[in-house]
Amino acid sequence: MRNGYILMGCWVLSLLSTASAAAQPAGRNARLDSLEARLPQLAAPDTNRVNTLNELIWENRDSNPRRALxxxxxxxxxxxxxxxxxxLAKTYILRGIIYATTGRYPESIADFEACRRQRAALQDWQGVAGAINNVGEVLAMQGRYQEAVRQYIRALKLEEKYGTPERIATDWANIGMVYQQMGRYREALRYHLQYLHLPGRTRDAHNDAQAHNIVGQDFAxxxxxxxxxxxxxxxxxxSQQAADRQxxxxxxxxxGTLAGTRQQPELARSYFLSALTLARQLDDQAAVATNLNxxxxxxxxQRQPAAAVPYFEEARRLSRRIQAAEAVRTALQGLATAYAQLSRYAEAYQFQQQVMQVKDSLLNEASARQITEMQVRYDTERKEAQNQLQAAQLRTQQQLLRRRNVQLLAGLVxxxxxxLVGWLLYTRQRLREQVAHEQERQQQERQRVAAVLEAEENERRRIGSDLHDGIGQLLTAAKLNLHALDQRGSRSAEDQATLLHNAIDVVDESFREVRGISHNLMPNALMKQGLAAAVRDLTAKMTTYHNGPTIQVEVFGLDEERLPPTMESVLFRVIQELMQNVIKHAQAQHVTLQLVRNPTDLTVVVEDDGVGFDPLAPGKSDGIGLRNIQTRLTYLGGQAHIDATPGHGTTATLEVPLPTQVGQLAPMRLSQSA
Known part of the structure; x- marks a missing residue:
C-alpha cells in the first residue's frame, strides 16, 4: 500500500489511520469515554453538538469505524x-479519511471535494489546500499519478501563498512519494529525509513512524x-509504543521484504503473516492485498506455486474491488508465473495477457515525462505570471509618464x-550601515578568534595534563627504579634484575601513553581511510569504553570519495564534540548518527533520545561547546541547528557546503541560528 501525508485543517494526518468495526481497541481511551458520556448532555441541536460529534468521529475512526460513519x-x-x-468541512474531511483508508476511493474524493467547497466559502485557503492535497493522495493510491501530481501542484500554489514552511515541505514529500512510485528513489529519499529532519517540526509519533517506513522503502x-x-x-x-497498528x-x-531478499523465508513469512493479521483487523483492504501478494x-x-495461487487469487479479487491497479497487476503476474511453474500454460498465458492490459493503464515512461513536464509548466507559468505583471506595471507607468510630462518638466528644478537631498540622506544612511556592519563583523571576528584561542588553550591544557598525570608519573617511577638499581652494593642480583624489569615495564607504558596522546591528536583512521571510517571507529570506542548508549551510524554517499583533509579534520572534531556531549550529558539509550553527502553539501545529523535541554535557558545558547562547534562550521561556511526539548531528546543538524574543487573550501557564511 502506498504511504503518504494528508492535511486536515492545520494538522498533518495520514491515510494510514484506518478503522475496523471488528477490531478491539488496544486499551481504554479516556478521551473517547469522556466524549461518549458528554454527548447525551448536548441534546440541543447547536454547534456544540456538531463539534462534539466530530471529535467522537476522530476518536472512533480506528477502533469502531461503523460508529464513526x-x-x-x-x-x-x-x-x-x-x-x-x-x-461541515471538518466532518467531510474526517469521513473522507475513513473512506480512503478502507478502500472506498470515489466516496473519499467526493467528501474531500465537499470539504474544499466549504473551506473556500470560509476563505480558509490553508484548509482548501489540505483538501486538494487529500484528493491527490487518494488518486496516487489508485495509481493515477498524473492526476495526483496535478492536485499536489494546485495545493502547493496555495501553500506557497498562505501556508507555513512545514506544510510546503509536506507537499513536496507527497511529490516524493510519486517519485518513489516512478522508481526515482534517490529523488524520493531526498524529499523524505528533508521532511524527517525538518528543523522545528512538531514531533508526532504517527507521522514519525510513517516517515521512517517510507525512508526504509527508499533505502531498500x-x-x-x-x-x-x-x-x-x-x-x-x-508505532508499538504509540499503539499505532497501521x-x-x-x-x-x-x-518481511528484507528478510525475503536475504534468503530468510521463514522469518519473512512470519513478518508477512503478522502484517496481514493487523491489516485484516484494521480493515485496511489495500494493505491486505499487498501482504497477500x-x-x-x-x-x-520457494518453488511452491500451488501454495502461492490462493494468495494471488484472493489478492486479485480484493484489489479489483477497491480499484487498486498496481496490486491487481502484481496478483495477475504472480498467477501467470505460478501456473507456468505448474505447467498449466494456457491459464498462464491468459493471466499474462491480463497483465499487459493492466500495464497499459499504469504509469509508463511517457506519463513519467508528463509528470516532470507538469512541474516545469508550473514553474514556467509562475514566471510568466510575474513577467506579465511586471509588463502591465511598466505600461501603466509609461502612460502616467506621458500624461504628466508637462507637469514633470515644470517641476524639474x-x-x-x-x-540631491535624498541622495545625501541616502549616502549618509549607507555610511552608517557600513560602519555598523563593519563593527559587527569585527565583533564576530573577535569572538571567533577568542573561541579558537580558547579551544586551542583547552587542548594544550588537556595535553599538558595527560603528560603530567600519565607520562610524568611513569617516568618518575622509572627514575626511582633506576636510582635504586644504581645502589648495587647493597642489593642482591635478584633484586637488581627485578628493579631493571620494573624500569623497562614503566618505559613501555610511557611509550603506550605517548601513542595514545598522538592518536587523540590525529586518529589513524581519519588520515588513512577518511571521515566515515574515523567516525565509525570513534563511535565504536565510545560504546566499548564508556559503556554508553547504543550508537547507530548511517553513511550515505560518503564512502566513494574523500573530502579535503582540512574539512575532514574540522568535521571530525565537531562530531567528536557532539558525541562527547551526548555521552556526558544526554543520558541517552540510543543515538543515531547520519552522514548524508549530496552533490552540493554534506549533512550530519546526531539524534538522541536523552533528557534534552532548553536552548533558551540562560547559559545554554552560548556554551563553550556549542560556540566552538559553530566557530568551526563557520570556518567551513556551514551552519548548525540544535533542536532540543527537555525530556524529548536532542537533534543536532550540521550543514556544510562541499567545495567546488578538490582542496578548496567553500566561502565563509555567518549563521544567525544556533
Missing part, C-alpha cells in the same frame, strides 16, 4: 440545518538493506533639489 451522518445533517460551514530500493532495516525497526518501535503493519511488511511471491521463490 454513523456519527458523521448525524453531524452532516445537523451541520446542514445550522449552516455551520466550519463543522537503493539496495542499502542495512539502512532500510534500521529505519523499519525504528518505525516498528515508535504503521506497525507497514514496518512488519518492510522487514507478498506471501504469494515468497511461495514462488524642484525635483532635482529633492533628489
Amino acid at each position: 454513523a456519527l458523521a451522518s448525524e453531524a452532516l445533517r445537523l451541520g446542514g440545518q445550522l449552516n455551520h460551514r466550519r463543522g 530500493k537503493l539496495n542499502q538493506p542495512d539502512s532500510a532495516q534500521a529505519h523499519y525497526q525504528h518505525a516498528l518501535r515508535i 504503521n506497525e503493519a507497514q514496518a512488519l511488511a518492510g522487514l 507478498s506471501l504469494g511471491e515468497l511461495a514462488l521463490r 524642484v525635483m532635482g533639489l529633492l533628489g
Whole structure:
C-alpha cells in the first residue's frame, strides 16, 4: 500500500489511520469515554453538538469505524440545518479519511471535494489546500499519478501563498512519494529525509513512524538493506509504543521484504503473516492485498506455486474491488508465473495477457515525462505570471509618464533639489550601515578568534595534563627504579634484575601513553581511510569504553570519495564534540548518527533520545561547546541547528557546503541560528 501525508485543517494526518468495526481497541481511551458520556448532555441541536460529534468521529475512526460513519451522518445533517460551514468541512474531511483508508476511493474524493467547497466559502485557503492535497493522495493510491501530481501542484500554489514552511515541505514529500512510485528513489529519499529532519517540526509519533517506513522503502530500493532495516525497526518501535497498528503493519511488511531478499523465508513469512493479521483487523483492504501478494511471491521463490495461487487469487479479487491497479497487476503476474511453474500454460498465458492490459493503464515512461513536464509548466507559468505583471506595471507607468510630462518638466528644478537631498540622506544612511556592519563583523571576528584561542588553550591544557598525570608519573617511577638499581652494593642480583624489569615495564607504558596522546591528536583512521571510517571507529570506542548508549551510524554517499583533509579534520572534531556531549550529558539509550553527502553539501545529523535541554535557558545558547562547534562550521561556511526539548531528546543538524574543487573550501557564511 502506498504511504503518504494528508492535511486536515492545520494538522498533518495520514491515510494510514484506518478503522475496523471488528477490531478491539488496544486499551481504554479516556478521551473517547469522556466524549461518549458528554454527548447525551448536548441534546440541543447547536454547534456544540456538531463539534462534539466530530471529535467522537476522530476518536472512533480506528477502533469502531461503523460508529464513526454513523456519527458523521448525524453531524452532516445537523451541520446542514445550522449552516455551520466550519463543522461541515471538518466532518467531510474526517469521513473522507475513513473512506480512503478502507478502500472506498470515489466516496473519499467526493467528501474531500465537499470539504474544499466549504473551506473556500470560509476563505480558509490553508484548509482548501489540505483538501486538494487529500484528493491527490487518494488518486496516487489508485495509481493515477498524473492526476495526483496535478492536485499536489494546485495545493502547493496555495501553500506557497498562505501556508507555513512545514506544510510546503509536506507537499513536496507527497511529490516524493510519486517519485518513489516512478522508481526515482534517490529523488524520493531526498524529499523524505528533508521532511524527517525538518528543523522545528512538531514531533508526532504517527507521522514519525510513517516517515521512517517510507525512508526504509527508499533505502531498500537503493539496495542499502542495512539502512532500510534500521529505519523499519525504528518505525516498528515508535508505532508499538504509540499503539499505532497501521504503521506497525507497514514496518512488519518492510522487514518481511528484507528478510525475503536475504534468503530468510521463514522469518519473512512470519513478518508477512503478522502484517496481514493487523491489516485484516484494521480493515485496511489495500494493505491486505499487498501482504497477500507478498506471501504469494515468497511461495514462488520457494518453488511452491500451488501454495502461492490462493494468495494471488484472493489478492486479485480484493484489489479489483477497491480499484487498486498496481496490486491487481502484481496478483495477475504472480498467477501467470505460478501456473507456468505448474505447467498449466494456457491459464498462464491468459493471466499474462491480463497483465499487459493492466500495464497499459499504469504509469509508463511517457506519463513519467508528463509528470516532470507538469512541474516545469508550473514553474514556467509562475514566471510568466510575474513577467506579465511586471509588463502591465511598466505600461501603466509609461502612460502616467506621458500624461504628466508637462507637469514633470515644470517641476524639474524642484525635483532635482529633492533628489540631491535624498541622495545625501541616502549616502549618509549607507555610511552608517557600513560602519555598523563593519563593527559587527569585527565583533564576530573577535569572538571567533577568542573561541579558537580558547579551544586551542583547552587542548594544550588537556595535553599538558595527560603528560603530567600519565607520562610524568611513569617516568618518575622509572627514575626511582633506576636510582635504586644504581645502589648495587647493597642489593642482591635478584633484586637488581627485578628493579631493571620494573624500569623497562614503566618505559613501555610511557611509550603506550605517548601513542595514545598522538592518536587523540590525529586518529589513524581519519588520515588513512577518511571521515566515515574515523567516525565509525570513534563511535565504536565510545560504546566499548564508556559503556554508553547504543550508537547507530548511517553513511550515505560518503564512502566513494574523500573530502579535503582540512574539512575532514574540522568535521571530525565537531562530531567528536557532539558525541562527547551526548555521552556526558544526554543520558541517552540510543543515538543515531547520519552522514548524508549530496552533490552540493554534506549533512550530519546526531539524534538522541536523552533528557534534552532548553536552548533558551540562560547559559545554554552560548556554551563553550556549542560556540566552538559553530566557530568551526563557520570556518567551513556551514551552519548548525540544535533542536532540543527537555525530556524529548536532542537533534543536532550540521550543514556544510562541499567545495567546488578538490582542496578548496567553500566561502565563509555567518549563521544567525544556533
